[in-house]
Amino acid sequence: MGISSSGRAAVAFATLILCLPTIGRAQAAPPKKLAASVERIYGPGTTVDTLRVDSARVLRISRAGALLGFAQVRNVKGKDQPITFLVAIDSVNALKDIDVLVYREPYGGEVAYEPWRKQFRGKTSAAPLEVGKDIRNVSGATISSHSVTLGVRKALADLTAWHQAGRIK
Secondary structure, eight states, rough: OOHOOOOHHHHHHHHHHHSSSOOOOGGSSSHHHHHHHHHHHOOOOOEEEEEEEEEEEEEEEETTTTTEEEEEEEEEEOOSSSSEEEEEEETTTOOEEEEEEEEEESSSSGGGGGHHHHGGTOOOSOOOOOBBTTTTOOOHHHHHHHHHHHHHHHHHHHHHHHHHHTTTO
């Protein structure tokens, strides 16, 4: 007999807790929000494993033994506070989506909204990923727009390089 849906969710939740960055608590992603984000991006019934690349933690996402992609939680500095976000790629290194997991600034939270996030989907490390070129700015959130975009570009480049080098598979 297989694991029930709630059992799979509990396993995924426990796995994600272990995946949290080892940085200060104020900069960690809430486990429930991280689990919900992974499920939203990759769909239900996924398996999440944690891989280590040097000091980085990468989530490997699969379903029924088939690789769906990789994801990583990172932080960038907004105007005054850290912004915690998830970058998710598919198995051929294209961005599936990004998700802002914790936005701590009093203004500019629009970077977490669907209309802004969706412009990253399908981009690869060959894309400029630059505000004003292929990513539009959010009025009132200029620093956040630039910071998150730069963070996504760096995470995408790292995930792609690690995957192509066979460091994550």
